[in-house]
Amino acid sequence: MQTDILIIGGGVIGVSSAYYLARAGVAVTLIDKKTVAAGSSWGNAGLLCPNHSEPIPGPGVLGQGLKWLLDVESPLYIKPRIDADLIRWLWRFRGYCNQQALDRAIPRLRDMQRASLDHYRQIIAHEDIACDFEEAGGLLAFRTDEGLAAGIVQAEHMASFGLKLQILDAAAIHALEPTLHPEVQGGVFHQEDAFITPHKFIFGLAEAAKRHGALILDETEVRGFTASGGRITAVRTNRGNFHARQVVLAAGAWSTALARQLGLHLPMQPAKGYSITIPRPQPSPKRYVIFGERNAVATPMGDTLRFAGTLELSGMSAGVNQRRVNAICKAAREYLILPKKKPAGHVWQGLRPVPPDGMPYIGRSRRMSNLIIATGHAMLGLSMGPITGRLVAELAQEQPPSLPLDGCEVDRFG
Numbered sequence: 001m002q003t004d005i006l007i008i009g010g011g012v013i014g015v016s017s018a019y020y021l022a023r024a025g026v027a028v029t030l031i032d033k034k035t036v037a038a039g040s041s042w043g044n045a046g047l048l049c050p051n052h053s054e055p056i057p058g059p060g061v062l063g064q065g066l067k068w069l070l071d072v073e074s075p076l077y078i079k080p081r082i083d084a085d086l087i088r089w090l091w092r093f094r095g096y097c098n099q100q101a102l103d104r105a106i107p108r109l110r111d112m113q114r115a116s117l118d119h120y121r122q123i124i125a126h127e128d129i130a131c132d133f134e135e136a137g138g139l140l141a142f143r144t145d146e147g148l149a150a151g152i153v154q155a156e157h158m159a160s161f162g163l164k165l166q167i168l169d170a171a172a173i174h175a176l177e178p179t180l181h182p183e184v185q186g187g188v189f190h191q192e193d194a195f196i197t198p199h200k201f202i203f204g205l206a207e208a209a210k211r212h213g214a215l216i217l218d219e220t221e222v223r224g225f226t227a228s229g230g231r232i233t234a235v236r237t238n239r240g241n242f243h244a245r246q247v248v249l250a251a252g253a254w255s256t257a258l259a260r261q262l263g264l265h266l267p268m269q270p271a272k273g274y275s276i277t278i279p280r281p282q283p284s285p286k287r288y289v290i291f292g293e294r295n296a297v298a299t300p301m302g303d304t305l306r307f308a309g310t311l312e313l314s315g316m317s318a319g320v321n322q323r324r325v326n327a328i329c330k331a332a333r334e335y336l337i338l339p340k341k342k343p344a345g346h347v348w349q350g351l352r353p354v355p356p357d358g359m360p361y362i363g364r365s366r367r368m369s370n371l372i373i374a375t376g377h378a379m380l381g382l383s384m385g386p387i388t389g390r391l392v393a394e395l396a397q398e399q400p401p402s403l404p405l406d407g408c409e410v411d412r413f414g
C-alpha cells in the first residue's frame, strides 16, 4: 500500500499527529497492531498538567527509589534481573538526577504542556469532542508534616518558573475539597491544570482525523522494515508492505525495539502503572487529588472516578501485580472520604515510555532521512499529545517547529 505519511502507533501521540497532518490536507495513514488507544493512552490518570513539568529524574529520586525498593507496596519497583539495557538506562538516569538537569528540563516541559493545553481547548471546541474536559485544577494533598514541608519546597521551586500554584493550609484545602480525608494537613492547588477521560478524547480525535481524510487501520502490526540509502523503503506488516514518503514512529514503549530493527538506539524503559476505575461515588472530588506521600492520584472522569499510580520497571510484561493495585486503593482511602462498601473497579495496566533523561524524543532521525520519531513522553504523554502531533505535522511538512525542540533530539544517545 502506498501513502504519503505512515504513522506507526495509535496512542495519543500517533493520533494527534494523524489529526494535524490530515487537517493540513496531507495523505496520512495510521496503523496500530491492536486499535487506537490500545496502549498506555487508554487508562492513564487523565491529567493535562503544566503545573507538573518536572521530568522523572531529579535530585533525591534515586535515594528515594532505593528506599522504596524494599517496600512491596511502594510507588516505585524495579524487578531484580540482569538486563544490560536496564543497567545502562539506570546508569544514564543517574546522570540526570541533579538540580541543573532538572532546571534545564522544567521550562521546556512547561512550555510544551501549556501549548498543548491550548491545543486541547481548540480541538475539543472545534471538533466537538465529548471527553469530560474540566479546567478545575488539581490538588496535591499531604497527611504528614514532613510530606507537606517537602511539598511546599517543591511548589516554591516550580512557582519560580512562573507556574501558578497556591499553597493551602488544612482549613483552605478542606474548604476547597470537602471530600478529603480529615487527616489531610494541607497541600498545593495546581491552578493551571485540567483533566479528561483519555480514551474518549483519543477516540473522538481519531474520528475527527478520519473526517479530515486520514486512514486508520487496526490490527496492522509492524514486523520489520526494508531500508536502503539511509531511507525506509518499505514497512513490513502482517497485512503486507506499506510504502511511504515519510514514516512516523509513535509506538510508545514498543518504539525502542522497532527503532533497533533500523539500527537506531532509542533508549527507554517501559514503566508500568496501574489504574482502577470505579463508578463515581457521591459525593466525590471535583478535581484531581494527588496523594502526596503515596505518589498516586484520583481523577474524576464523568460518571467515574479513577485511581492511578505506581512506576514499575519490570520490562515489557503485561502482568498485573495485585499488591500494587491494592496499595493504590488503600492510599485512596487514606486521602479521600469514600463509601465504606468497596465498589467493583476496572483494573488496567499501561507502559509509559521513559527515556533516561525524562525528555521526549521528537524529531527527524539523522540516520534515516525519511523517519520522524515521536515518543518517550514518560508520565506526560497525554498532556503533551496535541503539541507533539502539531510538531510532527510541522516537521513532516518541512515547516519551522512552533516550539523549540532543544533537548528532544532523537539521536541524543547516539
Ligand SMILES: Cc1cc2nc3c(=O)[nH]c(=O)nc-3n(C[C@H](O)[C@H](O)[C@H](O)COP(=O)(O)OP(=O)(O)OC[C@H]3O[C@@H](n4cnc5c(N)ncnc54)[C@H](O)[C@@H]3O)c2cc1C
Pocket (backbone or CB within 6 Å): 008, 009, 010, 011, 012, 013, 014, 031, 032, 033, 034, 035, 036, 037, 038, 039, 040, 041, 042, 043, 044, 045, 046, 047, 048, 220, 221, 222, 223, 250, 251, 252, 253, 254, 258, 271, 272, 273, 274, 275, 308, 309, 349, 350, 351, 352, 353, 374, 375, 376, 377, 378, 379, 380, 381, 382, 383, 384
Ligand atoms: C498509570 C498511568 C498514569 C498516567 N497518567 C498520565 C497523566 O495523568 N497525564 C499524562 O500526560 N500522561 C499520563 N501517563 C502517561 C501516558 O499515558 C503516556 O505517556 C502516553 O499514553 C504515551 O502515548 P503514546 O502514544 O506514546 O503510546 P501508547 O499510548 O502506548 O501507544 C502506542 C501504540 O503503538 C501500538 N504499537 C506498538 N507496537 C506496534 C507495532 N509493532 N505495530 C503497530 N502498532 C504498534 C500499540 O498497540 C499502541 O496502541 C500515565 C501512564 C500510566 C501508565
